[in-house]
Amino acid sequence: MAKLKIALYWAASCGGCEIATLAIHEKVLKLAEVADIVFWPVGLDFKYADVEKMADKSVDVCLFNGAIRNEENEHMAKLLRAKSKIMIAYGSCAYEGCIPGLSNFYNRQMTMDRAYIETPSTDNPKKILPQTKFKVPEGELELPELYDTVKTLGQTVDVDYIVPGCPPEEKTTWLALEALISGKLPPKGTVISHSIKAVCDECPRKKEEKKIKKFYRAYEMIPEPEKCLLEQGLLCYGIATRGGCGALCPQANMRCTGCYGPVEGVIDQGAHFLSALSSIIDSNEPEEIQKIVDEIPDPAGTFYRYSLPDSLLRRAIIK
Amino acid sequence: MGNFEPKIVAFCCNWCSYAGADLAGTSRIQYSPNIRVIRVMCSGRVNPLFVIKALSIGADGVLVLGCHPGDCHYIEGNYKTMRRIPLLQKMLKQLGIEEERVRLEWVSASEGAKFAEVTNGFTESVRKLGPNSLGHSKQSSKEAKHG
Numbered sequence: 254m255a256k257l258k259i260a261l262y263w264a265a266s267c268g269g270c271e272i273a274t275l276a277i278h279e280k281v282l283k284l285a286e287v288a289d290i291v292f293w294p295v296g297l298d299f300k301y302a303d304v305e306k307m308a309d310k311s312v313d314v315c316l317f318n319g320a321i322r323n324e325e326n327e328h329m330a331k332l333l334r335a336k337s338k339i340m341i342a343y344g345s346c347a348y349e350g351c352i353p354g355l356s357n358f359y360n361r362q363m364t365m366d367r368a369y370i371e372t373p374s375t376d377n378p379k380k381i382l383p384q385t386k387f388k389v390p391e392g393e394l395e396l397p398e399l400y401d402t403v404k405t406l407g408q409t410v411d412v413d414y415i416v417p418g419c420p421p422e423e424k425t426t427w428l429a430l431e432a433l434i435s436g437k438l439p440p441k442g443t444v445i446s447h448s449i450k451a452v453c454d455e456c457p458r459k460k461e462e463k464k465i466k467k468f469y470r471a472y473e474m475i476p477e478p479e480k481c482l483l484e485q486g487l488l489c490y491g492i493a494t495r496g497g498c499g500a501l502c503p504q505a506n507m508r509c510t511g512c513y514g515p516v517e518g519v520i521d522q523g524a525h526f527l528s529a530l531s532s533i534i535d536s537n538e539p540e541e542i543q544k545i546v547d548e549i550p551d552p553a554g555t556f557y558r559y560s561l562p563d564s565l566l567r568r569a570i571i572k
Numbered sequence: 573m574g575n576f577e578p579k580i581v582a583f584c585c586n587w588c589s590y591a592g593a594d595l596a597g598t599s600r601i602q603y604s605p606n607i608r609v610i611r612v613m614c615s616g617r618v619n620p621l622f623v624i625k626a627l628s629i630g631a632d633g634v635l636v637l638g639c640h641p642g643d644c645h646y647i648e649g650n651y652k653t654m655r656r657i658p659l660l661q662k663m664l665k666q667l668g669i670e671e672e673r674v675r676l677e678w679v680s681a682s683e684g685a686k687f688a689e690v691t692n693g694f695t696e697s698v699r700k701l702g703p704n705s706l707g708h709s710k711q712s713s714k715e716a717k718h719g
Contacts, residue, residue, distance in 0.1 A: 358666070523663075524621035531659040532616075532652040537641065539654060546658045553666035565621070565628045570668030570705050 257313045257433065260292040260304070262333055264319030264326035265353040265403065270344035271295045273420030274316065277427050287434050288313075292333075304332055312337040314433055316416075320346040320353045320562065321404040325397035334410040339438075341429065345419035345512050347406040348444075349522075350562025352419070354403045355554065357561045357568035361401040403562045415444040419512035419559060422498050446497030449517035452509050453491045456500035458482065464535035468548050471508065482508050483533075488555055493519070493526035512559050521565050523556035578632035578698040580607045582691065583622065585615045587645040588680045589637035595684030603688035604695040607635065614638070615676075616649025620660045623674055627664075628706055633673045633698035635691065640678040650678070670701055 263271060275281065291312055292299045315337035321327050334340050345351035356364050365382050369375060387394045406412055416429045429445045432438055439445065448454060460481045469486040476482055482489035482503055490511035491503060502509050515522035536542050549555070557564055584590040590611045596603055612618055615638025623634045636657060638650040653676060661671035677690045 521621050521624065524619065524624050527620050527659055527663060528656060531620075531656040534655040537651050537654070539658075542655050543658050546655075546662060549659070549662070551666070552659060552663040556663065565624050566667055566669075566706070569666065572668065572705070 257288040258291045258311065259288045260312045260315040260333060260337060261290065261295070262292065262315065262317050262319075262329055263295060264317065264329060264347070264406075265322040266319030266344065266346045267352070268295070269420040270318035270346070273344065273418070273423070273426060276420075276423045277430070278423070280427055280430075284430060284434070301329070301332075304336060307336050309335050310338050314339045314341060316341050316343040317406055318344040318347050318420075319406075320350045321400075321406060321409045322353055322356070323397040323399045327400075327409055328397075330406055330409045339413045339433070340406075340410065342406040342412045342415045343426075343429075344421055345417060345514065345559045347412075348415050348417055348563070349514055349560040350403050350405050351512075351559045354405075354560070354562040355558070357403050358553070359569070360571045361399055363571070365399070402568050405563050408562070413441050414439070415442075415514075417444055417446055417495060417513040418498065422501070424499075425497055444495065444514065444517070446495055446513060448496035450496050451492055451516050452494045452496045452498065452500050452503070452513070453481075455496045455498075456481075456491055456503045458503055460484070463533040465533055465545070466535045467545065470550070476506050478506065482506075483530075488530070488549070490526055492529050493522055510558055511556075514560065514563075522560045523553070523564055526556050527552065576699060576703060578606050578695060578703070579630060580604075580633045580635060580691075580695060580698060581626040581631045582607045582609050582635040582637060583612050583615065583618045584609050584679075585617075585638045585645075585650070586611055586613045588639035588643060588678075589615070589687065591681035592637070592679040592683045592687040595681065596687045597684075599684045601684055601688045603691045606695045606698075607691050614644065614646050614649035615653040616644070616646065616651075618653060618656075620656055623660060624664075627669060627673065627704060630704070630706075632701070632704040633675070633694060635694055636674070636676045637679045637687075637690070638676070640680055643680065669704070669706070672697055672701060673704060 292304050315333045321330055342348045346353055369382050370377055370380055383396055385396050385398050418425055425446055458481045459479050463484050465486050467486050476485050487508040489508035491509040494509055494511045495513040495516050498513055519525050534542055534545050584593055593609055615636055618636050626634050638653055644650040657676040661674055665671050675694055679687050
């Protein structure tokens with residue numbers, strides 16, 4: 254059998270997914286036996302022009318991480334889609350927009366102003382903002398245009414499979430690679446993970462009836478080691494998040510923040526978490542409920558931490 | 573904005589508010605024609621997702637109507653709604669949607685007049701807010717896929 258041709262690319266991402274692909278440790282040798290990497294900007298010296306020269310559908314699999322937030326991201330997503338037989342949205346940014354997607358609470362101008370003018374560590378008295386074109390004696394320099402709204406990979410090109418996580422766990426990555434190597438592929442559109450159920454299903458903490466009088470932020474309390482974090486008032490996202498990670502965060506006394514995306518069949522993770530979370534508030538008095546709700550400082554940012562671009566609203570309305 | 577007619581979705585619980593709407597009708601009480609009633613078994617069935625979806629595909633306002641506290645056919649479904657709506661409103665505000673576009677009211681089966689009063693009042697307040705700025709044509713592929 255001819256070796257699999259694999260391309261890896263990063264768009265708007267932090268680089269964590271690149272590390273996650275390497276986190277398969279010694280299994281990388283197994284991968285090298287059956288696959289050749291034909292494009293991987295972070296690790297190998299291929300240029301965009303090399304990809305452009307490849308024949309359409311000549312790459313077997315593209316692992317694409319990162320959201321789509323500028324011209325370059327979009328161009329590479331479309332290019333790699335054309336060249337690849339299988340396109341995988343690898344990691345939460347490509348899947349749901351993730352942390353870069355939080356800039357959908359603002360518009361481009363607000364993001365630029367914040368990044369290049371307002372931040373306390375910035376010294377930019379002339380208020381110079383990045384330009385897409387700039388003339389220097391040697392010629393004209395170009396930068397890709399930043400978009401107003403961050404999009405997911407699936408909103409930009411056709412995606413075959415999704416590997417969830419911020420970043421995906423080693424075992425999740427290997428599950429996907431194993432399927433590719435063996436050729437036993439799940440139906441198109443599958444979110445590849447060991448579980449279709451919620452994180453709670455894998456979490457060993459003791460769970461009883463959930464009734465919450467007061468929500469706490471992580472720094473406000475030291476949680477008991479064995480009791481469900483949500484029952485202790487932490488905004489643990491496990492009830493609305495796909496498992497497969499092994500519930501690592503709750504086991505380390507850290508609330509789940511929702512990086513594996515929604516459980517099977519759910520289209521808006523934030524709305525579902527809101528629904529589940531608010532219904533366990535322990536009060537039947539509107540005033541008291543309002544008081545408890547007011548203690549949650551940033552519901553939209555908490556509920557859509559990983560999924561604002563993939564939510565029904567996709568972004569905040571800026572007037 | 574003189575001829576702006578708001579589109580309003582009203583989720584009515586089967587046991588109280590839907591019967592209340594029925595009573596308003598059979599009693600020939602005039603109420604605003606702007607509302608589109610969707611019957612649900614309980615106001616507790618109204619996932620905040622339904623409200624967000626309605627707003628995202630063109631509703632200017634969403635009413636959630638349920639049994640009075642203590643009267644829920646399923647004992648505590650409406651208490652869950654009572655807890656959900658304030659958090660939903662707070663979150664929508666952060667997303668640039670006025671919290672006044674979503675309202676929760678209790679309407680019993682005998683309150684046809686209250687049903688009319690609530691729908692008229694809500695319609696007028698949404699009319700004052702103006703159209704929901706989420707584009708009415710904004711139908712993402714994802715929404716289309718999920719009907």
